[in-house]
Every structure is written in C-alpha cells, then in structure tokens.
Amino acid sequence: MKRILAVLAMVLVPASAFAVDGVVLISQATVIASGGFPYTITQPGSYRLSGNLTVPAGANGILIATDNVTIDLNGFAMVGSGVAGHGIVAGTDAPVQGYFNITVRNGTIETMGQDAIHLLGDNILVEYVRARNNVLSGIVVRSPGFVNPAPGMAPQRSLILRHNTIDHNGTYGFKTFGGLITENTVTACNPGIAVLAGGGVVAKNLVSDSSAGLILAPTVSYYGNTLTGNITNVLSGVNLGQNLCDTALCP
Numbered sequence: 001m002k003r004i005l006a007v008l009a010m011v012l013v014p015a016s017a018f019a020v021d022g023v024v025l026i027s028q029a030t031v032i033a034s035g036g037f038p039y040t041i042t043q044p045g046s047y048r049l050s051g052n053l054t055v056p057a058g059a060n061g062i063l064i065a066t067d068n069v070t071i072d073l074n075g076f077a078m079v080g081s082g083v084a085g086h087g088i089v090a091g092t093d094a095p096v097q098g099y100f101n102i103t104v105r106n107g108t109i110e111t112m113g114q115d116a117i118h119l120l121g122d123n124i125l126v127e128y129v130r131a132r133n134n135v136l137s138g139i140v141v142r143s144p145g146f147v148n149p150a151p152g153m154a155p156q157r158s159l160i161l162r163h164n165t166i167d168h169n170g171t172y173g174f175k176t177f178g179g180l181i182t183e184n185t186v187t188a189c190n191p192g193i194a195v196l197a198g199g200g201v202v203a204k205n206l207v208s209d210s211s212a213g214l215i216l217a218p219t220v221s222y223y224g225n226t227l228t229g230n231i232t233n234v235l236s237g238v239n240l241g242q243n244l245c246d247t248a249l250c251p
Contacts (some may be wrong), residue, residue: 064102
C-alpha cells in the first residue's frame, strides 16, 4: 500500500517544482520534463526561474496562454540560438487573443531569433529586464490584431516599461501602442528604431547610438529624455521639455 501511494504521489507531482511561497519554479530540467520548449503557462500565478534557460533554434522560450501571470527571471538568463523564436510571448493575431495582467521582471533575454519579449494584451509591466543581441526587437507590447502602433488603434491604457536595459537589437528597442516608457536605457539599435510608440508617454530615458531614437505618434508626449549619437533623434510627438538632443535641447 505504501508503495502504491508513493507511485501515485510521483505521478501527481507536476513537472515544475514549487517554491515554499507557492511560486512555480522553472529550470532547464523542468522545461524538458514538461515536454520541451516553449514552456507553456496555462494557469494564472507566479513563476520564477531557478536557473538559466537555453532555448533551441526555432522555439519560443516561454509561452503565456492565460491572464494574471508574473514571471520573475530571478537574475538568470534566457539564451536563444539566434534562429527564430521569441523569448517570452503571449497572445496571437489569428485567432485574435490578448492576455491581461502580465508582469515580467529581473533578468536577461538574449540572442533570440525574433524578439526578447512579445506580448499582446494590456495591463502589462516589464521592469529590470536586459534584452540584448536579439535579431528583431527587445520588447514589443501591442494590441492583438494590430502589427504597427497607430493613433486610435486600440491603445494600451495600462502599460509600464521601466528600468530596462535594451541594447544591440536589430529592429526595435521598444515597440508599443501606449502606456508609460520610463527610465530605460536603449542603445545600439541598428539599423532599427530605439523607441517606436503609438501612444502614451516617453519619459526620462537614455537613448543612444541607434539609427533612430524616438519615433512617436503625434499625440505621444515626451520629456526628460537624453538622446545622443542617433542618426535621427526624434520624429514627431509632443515635446514637454527637458529633452536633450546631443549637446542642445531638442527643438
């Protein structure tokens, strides 16, 4: 009887271990045990890396398929092969599906073949993430069904991207529909755009050495940013002041 109970306990234990505080732990071993990449999240809750993840070519790292998810990278790195695949992805365009109340924080996502983070939805927070050397973009947050940010097209109302370091990504550093982009460092986005925003506020960022610094919809406010070494520093937007373009205030 004891042996039967022990076997049943082993079968019922999920592939992901749980921390003492109820957070689901994710490691390379638990991903492989759950069926491989992408590691798919279908239950709301908190998830935390317990080690670095190495993502194979053509695969996404983590797929979010539910609302109300927090992912703590916990200081670890998710490393891709540079061939296809996003680091963390949520939502789809066909069928149109977005997710809400998503938080990603505190770690590195690098050398993914597409974007480090690509989220479709709203009520999103991304903070203290380093996205580097990804083939396409650092952080993309958009409304499902719309590829490019544009005024009047289902803007995000509750979106915060703060304290992130975005460097050496190919297409975009940030690409968003709205919300607040603040206190980030975005550098060396070549031949792309450091910040493309279709709505919201862009404030107190350091943007440097990119083909284009801030490319903003006409309604986007920006203030307190430092832009240096970009081929084009700012295009459009509402200048609320204290923006430095190289050695002078932005016009």
